[in-house]
Amino acid sequence: MARPGRSRVSSMTGMGGVLRYSAVVLGAGGVGKSALVMRYGKNVFLEQYDPTIEEEYDLTVEYEGKRSRLEIVDTAGVEQFTGINESYIQRGMGFVLVFSLTQEASLRDVDHIRQQIYRIKGGEEDVPIVVVGTKMDLTGEREVSSQQMKELAVEWGLPFYETSAKKGWHVNEVFNHLLARMRKRYPDGMPKGHRHRRKDGQCVIM
Template sequence: MRKSTMARPGRIRKSTRPQRYTTVVLGAGGVGKSALVMRYGKNVFLDQYDPTIEEEYEVTVELEGKRSHLEIIDTAGVEQFTGINESYIQRGLGFVLVFSLTQEATLKELDHIRQQIYRIKGGEDVPIVVVGTKMDLTGEREVSSQAMQELAVRWNLPFYETSAKRGWHVSEVFNDLLSRMRKRYPDGPPKGSATRRKDQCHIM
């Protein structure tokens, strides 16, 4: 497990004690999970692919006048579902499922991950957003917006198209998930879901 520090400038207003929510980022290797997280946290783009060995970040977020802590777990590719991935799902309160718009096969893999989340969490009332990356690579695209819309209806989940390279729609992904976690857990994370303290950064 590697630790990294992310920071983005901005003022954090005084408020009540912020709630902590664990978010797990899952998807096949090479789809851009780390690039998505780094664009959100540092507002930078990872130009070279570096296969992630699970990293965790703690991000302080100010959204709708309320402050929250996001513990973001950036996982390695899940071509083979392992006990490690299951342990992360058990810890997670919200999930970002990532595929590449340039590789249709990576979208198909998410259905298995989604079903595993429902199985492990004991139901479908789980905050999840689905993210298609690399939307700037229009000439290499294999997944159409129409296909995503149809799947969004079938899965009853929100879908986003993003580009970590261009910074398109990245913040919307995490803001939407945070809103869903707050709604799902209005009194804060359930007992027994406490997480370890990680390096902190601030996001507005």
């Protein structure tokens, strides 16, 4: 798998001709979804987070010489198997499926979510999905091996990444790869009127 380059997140808005893409971050509670998104969007490490909050981030990203608007929905982990989650999947264009390298059970949750995505998307095999193992810096607590991830990457036909939001390791690569897959799958970007609805109190990074 080719290693995607770095992206740059900027504050520029209102640019004509820039295509918009929506990404949904899914996974069990406590696996580090929000820390991953915050490291990417603001380059900070989130020590504490309210797991019941859903947040939406609106970023302008420059990658491979092109700018895109990337809407990232960071879902609450307690919702991953509910009807609310089905709405996210129906409207999402790409998905980051997150598990913790220190918790093998969270990888089984990701498998369940992966199957749910294919079911809701009508069995589409080219749905843009990237699978992410977090907390790779906690080597002494690790329960999921790199070999296990390599085998699943072949079995599922999906890219896997090991990351550390705390250290900033490989976080940009995750979203760059997903953006590249979304650009290929949806060359015209997000259809008009096809946006996630924000709730009061959600954070939008511009």
